[in-house]
Amino acid sequence: MKKIIISLIIGITVSACSDFTELAPISNRNESAFYNTADDFIFGINASYAMLQQDGVYGRAYWTMFEMRADNTDQGPDQTGLARVFTDINQFTEDALNEQIDAAWTGSYRVIANCNVILDRIESIEIDATLKSQIIGEALFLRSLMYYHLAVAFGNIPLQLTAFVPGDVLVQTNADAVYTQLVGDLTTAETNLSAANAEVGRATKGAAATLLAKVLLTQGDKGGAAIVLERIISTYGYSLMDPYSDLWGVANENNGESIFEVQFISGGIGQGSAFTNDFSPSADLQTGEGFGRNRPTVTMQNSYEVNDLRFASSMGDTYVDGGGVTVTANYVRKFESNPPNGNDSDINFVVFRYSDVFLMYAEALGDSPAGYVEINKVRTRAGLPDIDGATPGTFDEKLLHERQVELAFENHRWADLLRFGVAAQKVNEAEPFIPVSAVRTLFLIPQRELDINSNFTQNSN
């Protein structure tokens, strides 16, 4: 009897238990059971786009690091709390614990890691070849977009090209090697992607090519860049919006000049943007929550030529407060909207647009009549007279100035200053209390990465 009972119980228990403790998540998808179908990969790559909205990427950190760091903007009078973190970035006083650089590092690598997972897993999956090629192209573009920004900001970064496995030892790769990798990846991406996409906002051939040209220029390969830029101009069908004000506002998103935008929508679903609230001066919003951050410097303000049509669309210098009093203050206007709820705006962030292609082409062509022709295409739209070799200043100075006013507050400035080799000089001119010697070309690598990866070295310059 005893034996029967025991064997019965053990039998039942053991047979029942082989799967009994193997419980898969019910309300979350599980990484080991995903990335099998075409839809899985579409949802997967969509998440990489979604991650561009993070505070650590286009949501916030990028404008602090690529605009406020440069001479275009500063933090303004409020320098407590979060604003202190911005001020440190603006004034080169940040330490390696600065939340924004940590957020930028973490946020950018979150996009990269997701692209790596997709690229790793899609390899062996049999799905429609066109779709597969498209997804690989998108993943390569988005990964390259992040690596370009990381390379510009931090210089020496781990170039992880496959999904990270715990125990992997990371090594720092210098920016040149990163750019070399990006040239290859972006060339593949441009091939794989389609010229236009029914889902407006997905990466296109034009987006990959624009970034490729930018990387080539950064590498100093002007000839290579010129070829890519000519291809964009001749085959991808972009056109300048005219007037310049037609570029801005929720109604004008994804226009004919737009090459790549980070898409935001309101509605309390976590996809609204905060630019309007961050940049608007206090109390200038329906929601009453403007912070006046990313404040254009006086130098920025003065760099607009008289009658430059771009000024009014780009920035304001006075506003009327709730009490009807006119207040003098600079603020960014490119991302104005009127969100019903704070930090939940429809307004997109424009990553690349066509006028940048002309200006990059001018840069690739160099000091030449053809170069001025490209610059003048942009100036004409701004209602300004043509310039040429006789106009005071060097070609580079004139080109850099044109880039500043044309592309102000669009996260190009810091990379431009570095590429033109004038970062310290320009920052010091705009913000004289920052000595030339204080201007470092590389951000500090976040301390937590140094703590975790003992072989990493901090940027010393």
Place this chain on the structure above:
Amino acid sequence: MKKQLLMMLTLTLLAFISQDALAQGVTGKVTSSEDNNGVPGVNVLIKGTTRGVVTDFEGNYKIDVSSGDVLVFSFVGFNTQEVAVNNQGVINVVLEVDVQSLSEVIVVGYGTLAKVRVTGSVSSVSAERITEVPALTAEESLIGQVAGVQVLQTSGEPGANAVIRIRGSGSISAGNDPLYVVDGIPISKNLTSVGIQGGLNRRAGRFQVPPANPLATINPNDIQSIEVLKDASAAAIYGSRGANGVVIITTKKSSNSNKGVFSFNMFAGQHSVANKIDLMDAEQLIAYTRDARNNNYLSSVPGASISDPIGPGDRGNANYEMPESYINWDGTNTDWQDLLFQNAGVQSYNLSYGSPVNNKSTYYVSGGYFKQDGIIEGTSFERFNLLMNLNSELTDKLKLNLRLAPSVTNNNRKPVNSPYFARPPGIVYSGLVHSPTVKPYNADGSINQLDNQSYLGGGTTSASNPLAIIEAVSDNLFQFQTQASLGLSYEILPELTFTTFGGAYINIYDRNFYRANTLLYRTATEGEPYAQSSSSTEVNWLWENTLNYEKEVGDHYFNALGGLMMQKDVLSITQVEADNFPDDLVKTISGGQVFGGTSVREEWSLISALLRVNYTFKDKYLFTGTIRSDKSSRFGSNNQTGYFPSFSVGWRLNEESFLSSIEKISELKLRASWGQTGNFEIPNYGSVGLLSPANYNFNGQEINGIIQSTTPNPDLTWEKSSQIDLGVEFGMFNNRLFLLADYYRTVTSDLLLNVSITSVSGFSTALQNLGEVENKGFEFSLLTRNFVGDFTWETELNLSTNKNEVLSLNEKNEPIFSSGGAGVRHITRVGDPIGSYFGYVVEGIYQNDADITNSPVDTQAPDPSPGDFKFKDVDGDGQITPDDRTVTGSYFPDFTWGITNRFGYKGFDLSIFFQGVEGNEILNLTSRHLKNGEANFNSYAVFNDRWKSEADPGNGKIPRADRQTGNHGNNNRPSSFQVEDGSFFRLRSISLGYTLPLKNASIDKLRIYVSGNNLFTATDYLGYNPEVNNISTSSLTPGEDYGTYPLTKSFVFGVNFNF
């Protein structure tokens, strides 16, 4: 348990009584020394013969004797007594209770064991003790009763969760609640993973209401005993769930007497707030405000004069000026606390009936109703519960036990445990900060929300009218809980029993929160209507099969228990949210615009095998060994099975020849144990790489995106605790004096921590097992029976110490800084207790300018003046910097104690119970507003003793008033000033009862009593409750007071009636 056995024996023996035709001889009555009641079933034997009788139901006996005989009175559970007859005709005998007799068995998990044979550290609390003080919940009855068990009353809210900590806290993030086993069904409170009891999506995480107590569904009247398994050797039988100790709750069964017993218990009474906070009245506040404005003005504006006009607009900055209503005070002096707290009723009724059906079966049924209204209007807790317990012998060898315990609770809550600026605002805190110059009601009787919500101008801060919050916010939590189990045991051999036991625990919650349009948030002019509806269902079932072998041969006693068991829990939660309610006519989701919802389903499972062996030789040398293996779905695939061994030994010296001759020593037992237990409260899918939605949009339409949101960790495992315990049990004078002492040391390792990993992985943290925490301490309990006989007096004293220390955290032992309600104010670092308070240390007050000059430069104080705090230069570098922040206290007490004195005389009984906690500190975050020196609203009255000048320095502990101290001395920074001593000494209960001397056969017992709870608390703590813990679900941020539901004191009247 003892009573139960006693009654069972009585029944079997009574069968013989009636047939005994008694001849002439001796008569008498045998009574118990414990309660002076007759003892039925006592063996009365003539020494040296086999002739004897047993006492009847009243304890009476009659026996034929010769004058030279000696009568031997023996009964299980009592010391045997011999009386020479001589010529006596009546011999009445009082039997002494044998406290340590073999009959006293205690529940040890998957079985019972004679108390003398127990080698682990187990404390038992009997039904009498549980209902001695009219207890609202089962846990409350443990307050101050058991050494090593700290029961924290963190809130006085009806239905509030009592927090139990057994021998400290070993875990940083996996929870420190013990495992509860209710009639064989292990239930974890599991309050952290599920937000339904406390979670509101619209409320900031740090201001969530504390979870309601899932165990409040148990009726204390139905509890037979509560056993607490404290050491690892006792708890190891529960393996991966035993690390925080185990609380075993056993409910009543029929006492199996020869007749049915009705029992009716009720009490009713009134609660009121235990203490009011000492706040300023209107005149004091006005004087204080004037000081704060003048000091600010003088410190900030060169050439300012104190005699400058101070009215609105006079000094160019509101923070230098007084509100108009203070300058021309209209005499309003509102005591907001009086308006908030009401006297509230409490009532409890319980009717039970236990009866044998025939001599094969017994059943016990019980029904109860309990209702407690809160001292804040609109809060209440209500419970209906039923219990059915059926035991039946189907055959000689096959026994059945069926148990069914459904209950319904209905808990009405209000936002109380949160600060005045939370959404919705905390009621009590809003009342505390409200200026007494504000009228609570308008002239028409409506709640005053008109005059800008206490924003009076002149640098004051606004808060919502607390009466409006009470009126506008409702939060109802309905809980339906059922426990059901069926057990079958089969006696294979007399010494071998097989038991199969199946049970389930089902818990259904339904929660409805509504915030009405009528509530204006601080200075807002429009309401923020919002509703959230949540419901959850949890089904937890288990199936256990055990074989129990028990054999006593000569001096050897051997008991082995082996078992296989499986358990599974399935939980689903659904939530819907709505806002934009056009009016307050419909307060459910359907009245507004639905904007969000979610549905989550989770499971865990556990499969286990266990073996326990007890061996005793001559009841002198005791040995217990257990091992359990647990395999759980929660553990990573590389670590799915854990083994939890324990060993313990005992040596009863009183049985040794060298001590047995000393009659005064009735018990002397030494115990030693070692064991390993685990904490399996890791997230259900913590080891799995989860994916989460990360949606994007194209063409203005949201589209699906999915991304990995957690890292897989196939190595993820339970937290491990190793504990040694050394104990001694010492009884003298037939155990009239009984001392129990234990020392323990527990090291918890493989702590579950979110460890930083490289962001290149796409994540910044991963759940890993790292770090060690130590708890060690002493426990003493002393029971003395000072008087026995007509007048009885016994004293129970217990005292325990615990020291909590983090031994290691991670490879670099970097401290964990934690934010609770108000920024980083906690640190968990090696060498200090978990979640210690962290900040600057106040060293004194600058008395004059020279004092400032001669002190280290305070880089955190822009412009200090005499009267401002002098902070301590902890690192000695000659200046005050953030590096001077250090540990300023901890929520862990040095020791806790309780003392109960029970007196009995004739039918009267009196018990007086004191309880104390020493050496714990509270992080009083309300100090940020009520003790900030800024006079931006009302203040603790201690600021009446503020520093005013070098000649008038107040009590030397309170700085000067300054509306903008942040610009000057920065006195309000996180510091030891907000850390207050939470030690207290409390008259926990006093109760007086009278048992009517009824000679009516149909009434067994009728006792009436009055009882007072929490009548008196002595503490230096400024707030309501020196045990407060706003964020009780997080070990990293304990002991914060950021607005709390005050404790109550109560008077109740009750009746115990058995018939």
